[in-house]
Amino acid sequence: MFAFLCQRILILIATLLLVSGMIFIVLQVIPGDPAQIILGIQATPENLQELRHKLGLDQPLAVQYWNWLSALVRGDFGRSITYEVPISTLIASRLPVTIPLAILAIFFAVIFSIPLGIYAAVHRNQPGDYGVMIFSQIGLAIPAFWAGILFILFFAVHLQWFSAGGAKSWMETPLGALKSLLLPALSLGLIRAAVLARLTRSCMLEALGEDYIRTARSKGLAETMVVYKHALRNALIPVVTIVGLQMGELLAGAIVIENVFNLPGLGRLIFLAIGQRDLPVVQGVSLLIAFFIVMVNFGVDVIYGVVDPRLRVGERKEIVI
Amino acid sequence: MAIVIMAFLSIAYTPHDPNRMNIEQRFQSPGSAHLLGTDQYGRDILSRVMIGAVNSLIVGWVAVGIGMGFGVLLGSLAAFWRGWKDEGVMRLVDTLYGFPAVLSAILITSIFGPGIINSMVAIGIFNIPIFARLTRGASLSMWQRDFVTSARAVGQSNQAIIWHTILPNILSPLIVQGTVQLAIAILAEAALSYLGLGTQPPHASWGRMLSEAQTFMEISPWLAIFPGLAIAWAVLGFNLLGDGLRDLLDPKLTEARP
Numbered sequence: 001m002f003a004f005l006c007q008r009i010l011i012l013i014a015t016l017l018l019v020s021g022m023i024f025i026v027l028q029v030i031p032g033d034p035a036q037i038i039l040g041i042q043a044t045p046e047n048l049q050e051l052r053h054k055l056g057l058d059q060p061l062a063v064q065y066w067n068w069l070s071a072l073v074r075g076d077f078g079r080s081i082t083y084e085v086p087i088s089t090l091i092a093s094r095l096p097v098t099i100p101l102a103i104l105a106i107f108f109a110v111i112f113s114i115p116l117g118i119y120a121a122v123h124r125n126q127p128g129d130y131g132v133m134i135f136s137q138i139g140l141a142i143p144a145f146w147a148g149i150l151f152i153l154f155f156a157v158h159l160q161w162f163s164a165g166g167a168k169s170w171m172e173t174p175l176g177a178l179k180s181l182l183l184p185a186l187s188l189g190l191i192r193a194a195v196l197a198r199l200t201r202s203c204m205l206e207a208l209g210e211d212y213i214r215t216a217r218s219k220g221l222a223e224t225m226v227v228y229k230h231a232l233r234n235a236l237i238p239v240v241t242i243v244g245l246q247m248g249e250l251l252a253g254a255i256v257i258e259n260v261f262n263l264p265g266l267g268r269l270i271f272l273a274i275g276q277r278d279l280p281v282v283q284g285v286s287l288l289i290a291f292f293i294v295m296v297n298f299g300v301d302v303i304y305g306v307v308d309p310r311l312r313v314g315e316r317k318e319i320v321i
Numbered sequence: 322m323a324i325v326i327m328a329f330l331s332i333a334y335t336p337h338d339p340n341r342m343n344i345e346q347r348f349q350s351p352g353s354a355h356l357l358g359t360d361q362y363g364r365d366i367l368s369r370v371m372i373g374a375v376n377s378l379i380v381g382w383v384a385v386g387i388g389m390g391f392g393v394l395l396g397s398l399a400a401f402w403r404g405w406k407d408e409g410v411m412r413l414v415d416t417l418y419g420f421p422a423v424l425s426a427i428l429i430t431s432i433f434g435p436g437i438i439n440s441m442v443a444i445g446i447f448n449i450p451i452f453a454r455l456t457r458g459a460s461l462s463m464w465q466r467d468f469v470t471s472a473r474a475v476g477q478s479n480q481a482i483i484w485h486t487i488l489p490n491i492l493s494p495l496i497v498q499g500t501v502q503l504a505i506a507i508l509a510e511a512a513l514s515y516l517g518l519g520t521q522p523p524h525a526s527w528g529r530m531l532s533e534a535q536t537f538m539e540i541s542p543w544l545a546i547f548p549g550l551a552i553a554w555a556v557l558g559f560n561l562l563g564d565g566l567r568d569l570l571d572p573k574l575t576e577a578r579p
Contacts, residue, residue: 011412018416026428141557143508143528145515146549149535157539252421256512260535271516274431282431289424297415 004305012298019290020072024065027283033057077284082276087284090269097167097265098258101181101188102250106243108189109196114239116193117200121208122227132197139194144253148187148260155183165262184261188253192246199242203235210234241300248293324555328378331371339368340523348541357547360530361537366544369525370551376437376526377555380519381506383441385499388448393495395449396456397483400464411457414450422447422509423516430518440519444509448502455498459491493570497563504559511552527552 035051036043043051052058056067071078077087120132156164162183168176207213208231216226255267262268266285273281336356343363351358357366399410420428426443433439463469464487472482513519514528522529527548534544 011415014412015415018412022416023428026432137557137560138553140560141504141553143511143515143549143552143556145512145528146531146545146552149531149538149545149549152535153538153542153545157542249421252423255423255427256516259516270427274427274518277431279431282427286420286424286428290420293418293421294415297418 001305005302008298008301008305012294015294015298016291019294020069020287021065023283023287023290024068027279027286072287077287078280080273080278080281082273082278082281087281090281091266091284091288094264094266094269096170097181097263098251098254098267100170100177101185101254101258101263101265102247104178104181104185105188105192105250105253106247108186109192109246110243112190112193113196114200114236116197117239118204118227118232120197120201121204124205129201132201136194136198139191139197142191144187144191145256145260147190148184148257151183151187152260165260167263167265180261180263184257184263187260188250188257191253192250195246196239196242200235200239203238204231207231207235241304244296244300244303248289248296251289251292322558324374324551324558325378327371328374331368331375335365335368335371337365337368339364339372339525341365348537350541351543358541358543360533360541360544366530366547369530370527370547372525373527373530373548373551374555376520376524377507377510377552380437380441380444380510381503384444384506384510385448385502387442387445388502389452389495389499391445392449392452392454393456393488396453396458397460397487399453399457400460400487401479401483407457410453414453417446418450420447422505423512426509426513426518430513435518435521437520437524440510440513443513444506447509448506451502452495452498455494456491459494460487463487463490493566497567497570500559500563500566504556504563507552507555507559 033048033052035048035055035057039047039051049058056064059067075088077091079085080087080090083090116132116135120129123129152164156162163180167180170177204227208227210231213226213231216230217223221230251266254265255270257263258265258267259271266288270282270285273279273285341364343359346355346359346363347361349355349359349363355365355367357370359365360369395410395414399407399414402410422444425446426440429439429443429446430436460483469482469486472486477486510519510526511528511531514526515532517529517532520526520529530548531545534541534548538545
């Protein structure tokens with residue numbers, strides 16, 4: 001177990017270095033001279049040289065990368081060109097929108113999908129099962145942002161139950177803040193629910209076909225006990241894994257959804273930063289999202305290794321939905 | 322299939338010029354003159370939805386082509402090399418896996434600017450790790466098979482074995498995955514165009530149409546309905562095609578079928 005953990009941590013460090021290196025090259029090296037970008041085309045050569053020296057751009061690339069990386073470790077993401085404040089402050093101000101949005105979306109996904117998946121597996125090849133499968137196929141085909149637009153059209157424009165966009169402060173009106181995230185979270189969550197319902201159904205079917213289920217039934221256990229205590233507990237392991245892995249995708253999906261609902265989260269921040277050519281902000285937010293996805297993958301690998309010792313020597317188990 | 326036919330048809334015929342503005346005809350409800358209505362510039366929505374299909378399919382095919390090309394190459398080499406080279410390639414693949422399509426598109430467009438080519442490249446990069454992992458996994462088991470040993474015994478080069486023996490045998494899962502990725506690429510292209518990072522105006526794209534529709538959907542809700550339906554229809558079609566191909570090509574499922 002110790003060797004497995006050490007190996008995974010080494011792989012994690014290598015992956016994090018590669019991710020940061022890739023983002024460094026893509027956003028710091030390829031676009032050209034950051035000093036020119038910051039000062040504009042009117043800048044004099046002396047001013048450019050002075051800023052290059054101040055930013056450390058006159059040093060070798062490896063030194064620049066090392067300086068950038070050491071600053072990151074200290075939580076220093078640099079300064080925004082547009083807002084002229086530390087990027088870490090900007091990110092911190094946007095997290096109270098994006099993190100609750102992602103958690104709420106996962107909550108909706110789980111409460112819809114797991115009961116549906118169990119129902120479909122228990123009623124295999126019956127109308128209810130077909131209904132769930134049709135729901136999941138349609139859910140997989142609908143883009144989350146279109147679902148968001150339709151929700152705005154129906155719940156905000158037609159019924160006027162919700163506002164069409166914007167977020168409220170958690171400090172001033174916690175309920176208002178929650179309400180402003182409901183429709184965006186539902187748009188993101190329902191699509192995830194389609195994936196999870198299919199997965200839950202397939203894992204439950206696999207579990208229900210195992211020998212220990214036959215044994216439990218032959219012992220005279222009630223069907224509810226067999227399904228919920230024996231089959232579900234085993235079937236949920238891959239489902240929980242996928243829920244974890246979807247958190248990363250949700251953060252990326254939030255970039256689009258936050259724009260649909262005009263929510264001041266990380267997604268909106270990075271989107272506006274592209275328009276403003278504020279590359280340090282794009283770099284900081286991308287790095288944060290990519291790091292989060294890598295960390296979640298690492299967590300999943302480790303949990304799998306703990307739960308199933310056979311996987312400590314092999315690859316992560318492939319899950320077929 | 323209907324989407325593909327519509328896309329090909331739209332190259333030769335659309336009911337109206339998809340980019341022609343007619344202010345007098347703006348916000349027309351669906352009717353006999355304009356089957357799906359008109360938008361804020363009086364452009365025919367059906368014609369734009371038809372042309373949008375071409376854009377979506379081109380972006381999807383090219384992106385999957387990029388992902389499959391590079392992914393199969395990396396996966397095949399990793400499976401052949403094994404050892405530290407394999408580990409190195411797979412770590413690179415894992416790194417790419419940390420960038421969802423929207424994120425890689427944001428990185429690319431923030432440097433090179435928005436556009437259809439950049440969105441193809443971005444979605445293509447997102448596809449590389451998926452095909453690389455699939456190819457490596459499938460190739461690893463192939464290298465242990467007797468027919469590969471036989472090919473070696475008769476003196477075939479490693480390159481020839483990969484090209485003529487390994488790849489034809491792992492083609493089925495690649496085709497199935499390609500179909501599924503095509504559906505995902507269409508969704509990603511729509512999301513990027515919605516954000517304004519993909520296809521640029523005046524060219525029609527389903528995501529862009531939805532983005533424009535959001536401003537006017539209170540007075541013209543159909544603007545937000547039909548392009549979304551087209552996306553869902555296309556994605557559903559390719560997902561079902563992928564499921565069908567999997568059923569047809571997966572030996573385990575074929576044997577299980579009564």
